[in-house]
Amino acid sequence: MATTSTLKARIALCLFVVFGLAALDLKAQISINAGKSNLEISGALYPIFNMRYVPGSASGPVYWPFSNNQNADLRNNRFEMRNIQLNLEGRYANDWEYQIQINFAKIASPDGGPDIENPPLMESSVSYVGSRHIKVKAGFQKIPYSRSSLTSYTQMPYIRRAEMVRGEVFSRRDVGVVLYNSYWNQRINLFAGMFTGQGEAALMGVNDRSGNFELVARAEVAYPSRYRNREIDDNISPVPMVVLGVNGRTNTRGNIFASDSLNYGLKNLNGTRNMWGFDVSAQYMGWSAQFEYHLMNMRPTVMADYGQGLQAYTDNFNAGGFITQLNYNCQPLRSVFSIRYDRFNSNDLVGARAGEPNYNFLSGTVTGKAYDSRSTQENITIAYNLKLNGWNSALRAQYSQPIKVDETLPGRAADPQLRLGWQYLFR
Amino acid sequence: MFRITIGLLTILCWLSIVKVQAQKPVRLKPTNQFHLSIPEPSDLCLTPDGAHFYVVSDNGLLFETDLNGTITRQSTFSAYDLEGCYADADNVYVVDERTRKVHLLDHKNLQKHHTFEVPYMASRNRGYESLCFNPAKSSFLLISEKDPSTIFECDASWRVQNETDFKGLSDISAATYYDGKLYLLSDEAHQLWELDAVTYSPTRKFELGIINPEGVAFDKSGNLYVISDDRAILYHFGPLPSPTKP
Numbered sequence: 001m002a003t004t005s006t007l008k009a010r011i012a013l014c015l016f017v018v019f020g021l022a023a024l025d026l027k028a029q030i031s032i033n034a035g036k037s038n039l040e041i042s043g044a045l046y047p048i049f050n051m052r053y054v055p056g057s058a059s060g061p062v063y064w065p066f067s068n069n070q071n072a073d074l075r076n077n078r079f080e081m082r083n084i085q086l087n088l089e090g091r092y093a094n095d096w097e098y099q100i101q102i103n104f105a106k107i108a109s110p111d112g113g114p115d116i117e118n119p120p121l122m123e124s125s126v127s128y129v130g131s132r133h134i135k136v137k138a139g140f141q142k143i144p145y146s147r148s149s150l151t152s153y154t155q156m157p158y159i160r161r162a163e164m165v166r167g168e169v170f171s172r173r174d175v176g177v178v179l180y181n182s183y184w185n186q187r188i189n190l191f192a193g194m195f196t197g198q199g200e201a202a203l204m205g206v207n208d209r210s211g212n213f214e215l216v217a218r219a220e221v222a223y224p225s226r227y228r229n230r231e232i233d234d235n236i237s238p239v240p241m242v243v244l245g246v247n248g249r250t251n252t253r254g255n256i257f258a259s260d261s262l263n264y265g266l267k268n269l270n271g272t273r274n275m276w277g278f279d280v281s282a283q284y285m286g287w288s289a290q291f292e293y294h295l296m297n298m299r300p301t302v303m304a305d306y307g308q309g310l311q312a313y314t315d316n317f318n319a320g321g322f323i324t325q326l327n328y329n330c331q332p333l334r335s336v337f338s339i340r341y342d343r344f345n346s347n348d349l350v351g352a353r354a355g356e357p358n359y360n361f362l363s364g365t366v367t368g369k370a371y372d373s374r375s376t377q378e379n380i381t382i383a384y385n386l387k388l389n390g391w392n393s394a395l396r397a398q399y400s401q402p403i404k405v406d407e408t409l410p411g412r413a414a415d416p417q418l419r420l421g422w423q424y425l426f427r
Numbered sequence: 428m429f430r431i432t433i434g435l436l437t438i439l440c441w442l443s444i445v446k447v448q449a450q451k452p453v454r455l456k457p458t459n460q461f462h463l464s465i466p467e468p469s470d471l472c473l474t475p476d477g478a479h480f481y482v483v484s485d486n487g488l489l490f491e492t493d494l495n496g497t498i499t500r501q502s503t504f505s506a507y508d509l510e511g512c513y514a515d516a517d518n519v520y521v522v523d524e525r526t527r528k529v530h531l532l533d534h535k536n537l538q539k540h541h542t543f544e545v546p547y548m549a550s551r552n553r554g555y556e557s558l559c560f561n562p563a564k565s566s567f568l569l570i571s572e573k574d575p576s577t578i579f580e581c582d583a584s585w586r587v588q589n590e591t592d593f594k595g596l597s598d599i600s601a602a603t604y605y606d607g608k609l610y611l612l613s614d615e616a617h618q619l620w621e622l623d624a625v626t627y628s629p630t631r632k633f634e635l636g637i638i639n640p641e642g643v644a645f646d647k648s649g650n651l652y653v654i655s656d657d658r659a660i661l662y663h664f665g666p667l668p669s670p671t672k673p
Contacts, residue, residue: 030548030549030550031548031549031550031551031554032548033525033526033527038507038525038526038551040550040551042550089551091507091525091551093507094486094487094505094507185466185467185657185658185659186657224638224658225638225639225655225657225658226657234615235614235615235616235617235639236616236617237638238617238635238636238637238638239636239637239638241638390573390574390597392574427550427553
């Protein structure tokens with residue numbers, strides 16, 4: 001016999017199907033021309049339903065990790081607006097571009113007030129593109145690091161990004177300047193940027209007491225033609241296409257540890273963080289695949305913050321992991337199927353948070369115990385997307401199953417989650 | 428709960444089933460290909476003498492090339508995002524997708540002498556992607572790319588006289604008229620569709636198998652030419668196969 005919560009969940013699922021079909025022929029597109037100026041207005045609405053399989057009422061409420069909010073019990077299912085988005089993109093002649101992108105869904109966070117990790121302002125930038133030799137983009141923008149992070153949510157099969165690239169491990173947006181250009185018919189793209197290093201928190205207007213900036217660089221090479229930032233082979237590529245990206249970033253902060261205690265404590269390290277990674281994406285005949293790898297080397301000012309009792313042995317630790325994904329775009333069914341595996345180790349100093357000495361594989365420092373994987377998490381996720389009206393109106397479903405949780409972090413439940421979303425874009 | 432998930436996915440799969448296109452496209456293979464020195468070429472058309480092409484680019488430039496794509500002339504005129512072109516004995520016609528303007532240029536010096544605005548409020552990259560003349564209806568055709576793909580029939584003053592939503596292709600990246608038929612090119616489907624020039628109903632479909640086809644033209648001998656925007660390549664296909672009689 002179905003429980004009340006199960007019945008509610010089934011009703012919610014039916015509502016998504018019904019409303020999704022009702023959106024088949026909705027359209028809304030606007031652009032305005034005035035002389036050399038062109039302004040385009042677009043946006044998105046993206047409600048999602050999050051069904052949680054968190055067991056055990058006997059264990060009591062499960063709260064948001066690292067949060068003081070004691071009202072959100074993670075055992076409960078929820079509705080959420082992933083995006084209520086307004087996007088203004090303008091151009092003047094062939095020289096200037098600007099963009100303002102706002103997500104009204106993120107005006108408030110579970111803790112009240114703006115969500116610093118996912119700020120309502122997604123983009124606020126101006127670009128000079130009038131030179132053949134170099135282009136400049138300044139303002140609050142996506143950091144040119146990680147192909148997965150750079151790919152728009154509208155071009156990926158998942159409602160939620162993999163843990164490593166969804167903004168909790170490294171910042172995805174910041175205020176700064178990027179120089180970039182393309183060569184060889186856009187097969188080669190180069191980016192070099194300088195940012196505050198504060199990440200999304202830069203919108204609060206504060207700087208870092210060290211006075212340092214974060215430096216970022218990325219290079220992409222595609223063959224046999226330019227490769228757009230898409231995870232899905234939307235056009236059923238008639239010939240195999242591949243792109244390789246390499247990126248790195250370095251950041252030295254002077255923050256105190258307490259101010260950076262959200263999530264993994266890696267985004268805004270008190271000390272020096274060097275990151276590098278590479279990514280590969282390929283597509284052919286509707287099939288597409290991505291692989292992305294990241295390695296972060298941390299040199300905290302106070303090692304004890306990250307490896308209790310280890311400061312006498314080592315001055316650094318590593319974090320990182322990889323994401324691999326396979327997608328199939330079945331045009332006759334208007335459907336996209338995907339499977340993703342991601343693995344992330346938040347601190348290779350085994351049991352560091354528990355004060356146990358360990359082995360650092362980068363420095364080779366042996367401190368008493370062999371390496372193990374208690375701070376590693378692994379997830380496998382499957383997704384299904386139904387294009388009702390292309391990507392302008394699409395139903396999305398995502399089921400994620402943790403294979404292993406990070407045992408060193410409190411509040412990370414090893415429970416699967418189902419997410420259902422209806423993406424409606426007006427553009 | 429897991430059974431609910433599987434059940435839902437099954438329902439969604441069934442809901443997504445659409446009618447399968449009954450007519451299978453004929454696969455065409457290029458007989459030759461030439462790299463272009465034109466950045467992001469987006470359409471081409473034959474010059475009235477049949478010896479050259481006009482080629483427009485996403486950067487708002489107009490070129491004249493020989494039939495192998497070698498540049499012979501470049502216009503000093505520049506717009507913003509030229510996506511379609513057509514030439515008759517009097518003028519070269521180019522359409523700017525961003526500004527929704529049709530510019531008329533002189534063959535001799537490739538200088539602009541007239542501009543017409545044909546408003547269309549869709550987003551910047553959903554504007555007019557194709558331009559050609561349809562003798563069967565004595566109309567210029569402007570075709571929007573997608574969402575929806577609409578065929579606008581215009582008079583000589585570029586006033587819209589009629590419009591038809593075209594369904595079946597996910598997008599239309601170029602159009603041309605040849606030998607009593609209208610031909611529509613799709614970038615996303617990599618297909619060329621032959622249409623009845625009056626009713627716009629498809630008569631034949633061809634699979635091209637090339638990346639990002641954005642321009643299509645026939646020469647006076649009936650050879651097919653297609654331009655790939657992303658690869659900046661001009662493909663020669665030879666004449667289309669003769670239609671098979673039922």
